[in-house]
Amino acid sequence: MLKRFLGLILLCILAVPAPGSHELEPLEVTIRFQGREGLRPKRLKRAASRELEALRSPPFKASRADDAAHWMQLAYLEAGYPWARVNPRIEEHDGSSVVTFHIEAGPKVRLAETTFSGNEALDRDTLEGFLGLGRDRLFMRKTPPFVRSHVDSAILAITQHYRSLGYLDVRLSAPNILVQEFEGKAYLSLDIEEGIRCLVHEVSYEGDLLEELLPDLEALRDDMLGQPYQNRLELLLKSRITEIYGDYGYPDCDVNVTFHRKPFCHEVHLVVHIEHGIQVRIDRVRIEGKKKTRTVFLQRHFFLKPGDLYSARRERETARKLHRTGIFSQVDVFLEGKEEERDLVVQVKEAPSMEAFLEPGWGSYEQARATAGLRKKNWLGHGLLLGTEGKASLVHRSVHASLESPHLWASDLSGRLDTSLLRREEPAYTRREVGWDLMSSYAWSKDLSFSTGYALRRTDLSDWEEDGLSLDREEGYSLGSIRIQWVWDTRNDVFLPSKGQRSHAVVEHAAHLWGGEVDFLRVTTGIKTFHGISPSTVLAFRAQAGLIVPGSNEVALPVAERFFNGGENSVRSFREAKLGPRDLSGNPTGGLASSVLSLEVRQRLMKSLTASLFYDLGNVAPNRSPAEREKELYTSRADLLSDTLSDFFHDFRGAIGMGLMYTLPVGPVRLDMAFNPWARQDRGEDSMAMHLSIGAAY
Numbered sequence: 001m002l003k004r005f006l007g008l009i010l011l012c013i014l015a016v017p018a019p020g021s022h023e024l025e026p027l028e029v030t031i032r033f034q035g036r037e038g039l040r041p042k043r044l045k046r047a048a049s050r051e052l053e054a055l056r057s058p059p060f061k062a063s064r065a066d067d068a069a070h071w072m073q074l075a076y077l078e079a080g081y082p083w084a085r086v087n088p089r090i091e092e093h094d095g096s097s098v099v100t101f102h103i104e105a106g107p108k109v110r111l112a113e114t115t116f117s118g119n120e121a122l123d124r125d126t127l128e129g130f131l132g133l134g135r136d137r138l139f140m141r142k143t144p145p146f147v148r149s150h151v152d153s154a155i156l157a158i159t160q161h162y163r164s165l166g167y168l169d170v171r172l173s174a175p176n177i178l179v180q181e182f183e184g185k186a187y188l189s190l191d192i193e194e195g196i197r198c199l200v201h202e203v204s205y206e207g208d209l210l211e212e213l214l215p216d217l218e219a220l221r222d223d224m225l226g227q228p229y230q231n232r233l234e235l236l237l238k239s240r241i242t243e244i245y246g247d248y249g250y251p252d253c254d255v256n257v258t259f260h261r262k263p264f265c266h267e268v269h270l271v272v273h274i275e276h277g278i279q280v281r282i283d284r285v286r287i288e289g290k291k292k293t294r295t296v297f298l299q300r301h302f303f304l305k306p307g308d309l310y311s312a313r314r315e316r317e318t319a320r321k322l323h324r325t326g327i328f329s330q331v332d333v334f335l336e337g338k339e340e341e342r343d344l345v346v347q348v349k350e351a352p353s354m355e356a357f358l359e360p361g362w363g364s365y366e367q368a369r370a371t372a373g374l375r376k377k378n379w380l381g382h383g384l385l386l387g388t389e390g391k392a393s394l395v396h397r398s399v400h401a402s403l404e405s406p407h408l409w410a411s412d413l414s415g416r417l418d419t420s421l422l423r424r425e426e427p428a429y430t431r432r433e434v435g436w437d438l439m440s441s442y443a444w445s446k447d448l449s450f451s452t453g454y455a456l457r458r459t460d461l462s463d464w465e466e467d468g469l470s471l472d473r474e475e476g477y478s479l480g481s482i483r484i485q486w487v488w489d490t491r492n493d494v495f496l497p498s499k500g501q502r503s504h505a506v507v508e509h510a511a512h513l514w515g516g517e518v519d520f521l522r523v524t525t526g527i528k529t530f531h532g533i534s535p536s537t538v539l540a541f542r543a544q545a546g547l548i549v550p551g552s553n554e555v556a557l558p559v560a561e562r563f564f565n566g567g568e569n570s571v572r573s574f575r576e577a578k579l580g581p582r583d584l585s586g587n588p589t590g591g592l593a594s595s596v597l598s599l600e601v602r603q604r605l606m607k608s609l610t611a612s613l614f615y616d617l618g619n620v621a622p623n624r625s626p627a628e629r630e631k632e633l634y635t636s637r638a639d640l641l642s643d644t645l646s647d648f649f650h651d652f653r654g655a656i657g658m659g660l661m662y663t664l665p666v667g668p669v670r671l672d673m674a675f676n677p678w679a680r681q682d683r684g685e686d687s688m689a690m691h692l693s694i695g696a697a698y
Contacts, residue, residue: 028096029056038081038105047075055099062090065099072101080108080145082179110143111151112185118192121165122158130154130161131188146186151175155190162194166228168261169195198229201267203237207274216244229268234259237272245276246312251335252277280310283341289348293327294381300410301325304344310335318346325407326385327351327378353377357389359666364568364691365576369393373400383407398422412443420457427577428587430463431560439483447490456480456515459560477558480514483507491530495667496602496610496696498538503527511551518558519551528698536604542698545595547648549641555634562590563620566653568691569698570596571618573655573676575689580620584627586684592644593621598698608663614697616655616674621647653685654678659697667695 031052033041045052051068054061065088076084083106091098116127131154132144144150155172162170173191180187203221220240227233234257245253253276260269282304287295301321303314319333330349335342355375362368373389385404391397404416418437423430435457443449460476485506491497505525510516526544533539546563566574566588577588600614622643626633634640657674672691679685 029060030096030098031055032098032100033103034100035103036105037103038084038108039075039079044072044075044101047071055097060097062088065090065101068099069101072103076105077149078145078147080110080147081105082109082146082148083107083181107181107184109146109179109181109184109186111146111188112143112183113187115187115189116192117189118194121162121167121194121197127158127190130157143185146179148177151177151188158192164228164230164232166197166199166230167194168198168229169193171195196264196266198261198266198268200224200227200229200233200270202269203272204269205272205274207272208276209274210245210248210276213244213248217241220244224270229259234270237270241272241274243312245274246310247314249279249281249309249311250276251280251310251312278340280335281341282306282308282310282344283337284343286336286343286345287348288345289350291350292353292378292381293348293350293383297382298322298346298348301407302346310342310344315344321407321410322346322348325383327353327383351377353379361666361694362669363393363693364689366393366395369396379403395425396423398424408440414441414443415439416441425463426560428464428583428585428589429461429559432460432462434458435479448488449486451483451485451487453483454481454514455483459558461558461560477517478515479510479518479561480512480516481508481510482514483509496538496661496663497530498532499530501527501529518561519554520557520561521549521551522561523547538602540598540600540602540698542596542598542600546593547644548592550592550637552637555637555640557592559590562592563594564588564590565594565596565618565620568670568672568693569695571616571653571655572614572657572672572674572691572697573616573679573689574653574685578685579618579653581623581625581628582683583625589625591620591622592640593648595619595648600697602661610661610663610668612659612661612672614655614657614659614672614674616657617652619647619650619652621645621650623647623651661696664694669694670696672697 031045033044037044048068048071051064051071054064055068069086069088073084073086076086083104085104085106087102089100089102091100111131111133114124114128114131114133116124119127131151133142155175159170159172171193173193176189178187179185203224205217205221209217220237224233224237237257238255241255242253253274255275256273258271258273260271261267284306285299285302285304287298290298301318303317303321304311308314315333315335319331322328322331322333327350328348329351330347332345332347334345334347336345337343353376355377357371357373357375359371360368361370369392371389371391373387376386378384379386383405385406386402387404388399388401390399398420399422400418400420402416402418404414406414408415416437416439418439420433420435420437422433425431435455437453437455437457439451439453441449441451456478458476458478462475483506485504487502487504489500489502491500491502503526506523508522509520510522511519524544524546526542528540528542530541531539548557548561548563550557564577564580565571566579567576571579577590579588580591580594581589583589596616596618598614598616600612602610602612604610622640654677655674656677657672659670659672661668661670663669670691670693672693673688674691675688676685679687
């Protein structure tokens with residue numbers, strides 16, 4: 001009892017704060033700037049943020065103001081003010097401190113001109129690129145701020161680049177810099193002694209050479225001969241030989257590369273010494289870290305099993321396959337042990353399996369729209385992807401559910417089952433659909449993929465516009481079809497590519513044989529190419545076309561299956577689906593063929609802002625509806641196909657316009673304004689249209 005009482009007294013004593021131990025209040029310090037600033041106070045405060053914060057912490061120290069002035073002066077030097085001086089002055093007013101930074105910025109200097117001598121291997125434009133010179137996004141000459149430290153770094157980078165090309169004896173003189181204060185310009189001259197270029201003349205091997213691996217080693221040597229020598233070649237040679245021996249069961253192979261070169265000689269001799277160590281076989285395959293994933297699913301992705309000779313390539317392939325499943329945030333595959341039989345350890349860390357998303361959007365026809373959904377990864381522990389999502393806008397509502405196996409049987413073949421329910425208000429009618437789709441895709445390479453599938457859906461059309469007497473007003477139909485598609489995609493970016501291309505072709509056959517009530521063959525194809533004219537300028541081109549051939553007993557194709565044109569992603573001088581033939585009330589009727597051609601120049605103005613100039617062409621065939629031809633509905637399939645093919649390359653409508661795109665995490669927000677140079681008053685075509693949407697036009 002006494003011990004508890006004494007302990008309580010001790011705690012009370014410790015809880016009483018010692019004299020002067022209370023928390024000190026921040027000092028009242030006012031920061032001011034005087035003199036010719038050149039840089040905004042906000043930037044100066046950011047450059048010396050830590051020091052300025054320390055000024056307000058007691059006790060007040062004048063040395064902290066000197067430190068802040070030092071960092072501000074460095075900010076001026078980095079901005080191209082070589083004569084800038086920042087001096088602090090401290091005053092006391094009514095118990096508070098006023099720190100005034102007096103600034104003498106001096107003139108700003110830019111690197112205006114450079115002169116190089118002795119350079120033969122590298123041209124002037126390449127050398128100026130290291131110094132930040134060249135052409136900017138508006139094709140004007142760039143004159144970066146003159147910063148001596150940047151010049152020194154550029155000279156070091158030029159030296160390293162020469163050595164990477166094999167010029168081991170390159171020498172760059174100290175730069176001769178002339179600064180004209182009254183002009184605000186700096187002139188730089190640089191002498192370069194390139195020396196001779198060193199090439200790999202011989203690669204010889206010694207040590208543990210295996211006869212069965214000699215062809216691979218000789219092929220590697222042939223690849224190296226004649227290449228410019230650089231230090232990276234030794235690392236590459238060592239890495240490649242380690243891989244060759246590792247694929248043959250030697251994970252502990254030790255490779256040393258020795259460099260030999262006679263003075264003032266361009267020939268380099270590399271001597272490679274190899275010690276392969278012991279050959280290893282797999283004793284066990286151990287899986288660590290899995291929680292929900294089934295063992296059988298993981299084993300399908302293994303390229304090594306107990307009893308196999310170790311292979312570094314198969315070890316990497318195992319890790320790559322497991323990464324590609326998308327259900328692991330981390331995968332490590334390695335050997336454990338030092339004997340001839342070792343364990344292969346597969347360590348995995350499972351990523352969160354449940355994912356929710358909300359994607360807002362905007363379209364000129366749909367206006368405000370949003371997509372929300374849930375995805376369940378690694379369903380049942382077999383790597384299955386279960387998802388559901390809903391889309392909604394003023395004219396569109398849909399619910400979609402899917403079950404996908406991204407890698408069937410641990411291959412590049414994927415399978416997907418989709419079900420959907422949709423309601424959409426088109427310009428002339430309302431469409432309701434329910435259906436399901438079974439599709440399989442195969443990734444032939446990282447750029448090329450093929451897919452095929454079967455779809456079955458029920459479509460009902462209602463709420464027809466009045467006076468649309470020329471339309472074949474079908475109320476509903478079932479459609480069963482098979483589809484084959486290929487896609488070749490080499491774009492470097494999905495949202496705003498600067499190079500590459502995406503081409504595709506789709507063939508779809510709908511018939512009674514597949515469970516539907518409509519027969520036709522539909523072919524669509526297209527290509528989009530992107531060429532970087534400069535780092536900030538891209539030339540984009542698009543060409544796409546489609547054709548539907550009705551079945552032998554079909555005369556009129558349901559309007560929901562026809563091609564329409566015009567809108568934010570096609571010919572932009574038209575509203576949604578307004579290009580092409582119309583009925584008596586002016587509503588679009590669509591056609592059996594359609595095409596779009598586009599040429600667009602995209603110019604980046606700022607990091608996230610891009611401007612564009614574009615020209616679109618497009619059409620729909622037949623170009624006129626039966627009502628516009630003053631005829632009845634088609635009664636002959638031959639007449640319908642004849643009119644379609646004869647009009648396929650006629651009556652193109654155009655769009656000339658400009659746009660702005662601002663990049664957001666969900667994609668670029670795009671505002672396009674387009675003029676119709678050949679607006680037809682008899683069809684009620686507008687002379688211009690404006691579109692606000694999310695995503696590039698193509």
